[in-house]
Amino acid sequence: MPDSLVNLAESLGADLHLELTGTGSRRAALIRALRDAVRTGRLAPGTRLPPYRSLAADLGIARNTVADAYAELVAEGWLSARQGSGTRVAHRAEPLKPLRSPTHRAPSGRPAHNLLQGQPDATSFPRAAWLAAARRALSAAPHDAFGPGDPRGRPELRRALTDYLARTRGVRTDPGRIVICSGFAHALRLLFPAVLPGPLAVESYGLAFHHGLLADAGVHTHALSLDQHGAAAEELTGLKGIGAALLTPAHQFPTGVPLHPDRRATLINWARSTGSYVLEDDYDGEFRYDRKPVGALQGLDPEHVIHLGSVSKSLSPALRLGWMVLPERLVAPVLEAKGEREAWASATDQLTLADFITAGSYDRHIRRMRQRYRRRRDQLLEAITGHAPHLTVTGIAAGLHAVVQLPSGATHSDESTALRAAQWQGLALDGLSDYRHPAATMPPRHGLVVGYATPSDHAFPGALEALCRALPPEA
Template sequence: MPESWVNSAESLGADLHLELTGPGSRRAALIRALRDAVRSGRLAPGTRLPPYRSLAADLGLARNTVADAYAELVAEGWLSARQGSGTRVAPRAQPLTPARSPGARTPVSRPAHNLLQGQPDAASFPRTAWLAAARRALTAAPHDAFGPGDPRGRPELRRALADYLARTRGVRTDPERLVICSGFAHALRLLLPAVLPGPLAVESYGLPFHRRLLATAGIPTHPLALDEHGADPAQLASSTEPKAVLLTPAHQFPLGVPMHPQRRAEVINWARETGGYVLEDDYDGEFRYDRKPVGALQGLDPERVLHIGSVSKSLSPALRLGWMALPDRLVEAVLAAKGEREAWAGVTDQLTLAEFLTHGAYDRHIRRMRRRYRRRRDQLVDAVTAHAPHLTVTGIAAGLHAVLQLPDGSGEPDERAALRAARRQGLALDGLSAYHHPEATMPPRHGLVVGYATPSDSAFPGALEALCRALPPGE
């Protein structure tokens, strides 16, 4: 059995694992193991190795054996030794680049400008305020916060969210009916099919990722028609199949229209009459620019609407924090679906977000980002209007993206050509038809979905210039 060694805690070198195998003496095996570790890159240049005595004791070798092995590798140039600095991997010892197999992929170069939708400006994450909130939250946290907790999530966060959602979105809930999750996709996985078995009515435009998630869970989806008033619930009344509907009523994704008040009332009436449920995706409810924000649909009937939100657009998707405001009768079923603690969101981030909300830092961040994103939206609209007035810019009253609709009569080839032109300019963005439900009866529209939040302030002007160069010319 090959001998191995893992550096002990009291050793002065870095942890490493060595296997002494192959023919020859123990000294030769040690030299071979060290040389292979350096050659492969497992021991990076500058890594400090354990002292002779530590390595000899752990491997059961004579100290002189280790000293001789080190000396030979120093002489070969694999290692370097200096008085008072110990033995280290030589700076010039670089790992060999493995030969590329015939079927290996060539790395794809990253686009120069990221205009994909749904991503906030990562450079604007409020690091200083978040760090200050984390320090306050951890200092004040009770000891039980770091033990087994409530599957609903930390009570500090649920209380803060209940207050915030009531104040800013008109959500009617209490901390006991809020369940913390890691985002909207996690909420769907918890709800479907364990709590709501489906089938599910959805808008005829939406995220392909969500459709794939539902298909994997075995949930059939029935697309609802969309127009300038949002999703049309008339098809719900004429169908006996769907017992739940997924909507983006404040700002339809990706077309950007709000759901008309009459239709909001109609979908609530449908849910009450049939015993159905409405899943409300409030994905960017904070970012409305031109008029008062549209309140949450959940406020009309908290027992029939499941309000789902997250911080992925407002702060960062890296935080993996979201929430569900649930009807009382569904809470226990969701907690059962949530299961063991491995799927729960991290406690420290929950405590920090609670502090961030309670002391107003979240509101300040939202106001700052709302001004910044509105300025970018205006710059985008001005640039498109100047360079391509034949394109219609829609969905701009709220959110982090706009839709540049191609002229009437344009088809999928025109959209593909526009996307190819964008790629040539180093732009990453999506075509509108990619969001169209494949079973929708309404024909797909064609255009470009442009996210204006992701680039930094310094990079955004260059991204706009590249976009304008890629836009199709008018007739």
């Protein structure tokens, strides 16, 4: 169908064009054009649309075609029609507010589709295998497991983690250097400022919650630049007084690039020469799709790297189980910070996880979820490539999310517009700007951070359709 344009300035008080394109009927083309105009904000709530006859004459189509299109959009909730008031853009309930911190999400007013990063598919939790592990663990548990316990954590879990991390991540340790905690944030609270007072180097893009947690602890953070090779480790040599660096070397969060081998070496050399520490956040080390797993940085120097991990991505954040693999000289200070009566992770959950690992159930679950998440990633790529081939998707070789890069020259305003379009589609989504460190000096990047792990299998196709409707068109 040839393109048809209509200038609605006289009717709407603004210079607005409707473009009828694509295959199918003119009615379908008009519905798409009006829906897109509302979705992108070009037609604001309350805007009065032209009468049927006027719009039909301008477009060169039948009056009934316009009437039918209006009626369809009224039924869908995009438009409203009242006697004597004409047809207007509907006043919807207040759209979802942009999520400035991915970790502070209101429980009420949940969106229809959730593509936020950081959450595994809750419907895939291995309930039967976990229950079987819990029964075995409790049946075999020694009596002291139900007493005050050891602040380092249950020895059964520390032994299981020693073997598992060596086998799958190349971590070099022993049970005496592992301290069980309640997750990554808990590990940071134990380390800062009691053990490592700071200042601390971090990546220019990361989780805002972690930046805030460190700021609340009075720890100054310096932002390292990022490029296609990961964090600019060479910048550390020019910084004074930095005692530690927090990085995501295997899969930079959220951009998705691995730390280049040369920079891994630079990082280790800096830590050795200055007596500093590297905190390795191995947040999704198990999920690799298109490349061989990148071994843990800790394996290069166990005395200068603190390896931090948890089951929040692989199993569930509800378990509140994580671990610190520490240099020998930091074990005692961390245990002192933890205290003798600290609110530790549940001993029964620790015993269950230990059995879950040693019985091979954890490996089987990881393999199954790796296959599922890879299928979802492929579906995401296929959907975006088919609907918006002008957009680039990065960070796809590993992890549970991807970044949809906005075109070169895009601004923060463009990113905000895309997020508003997502909200209109009932889609929970983060913008890349939400992860930028406040003190970052590198040029800003703009895009959408799309988590593909959270929705259930039956909900994922609908979430992808909503995402495609929200993606910005080609300029």
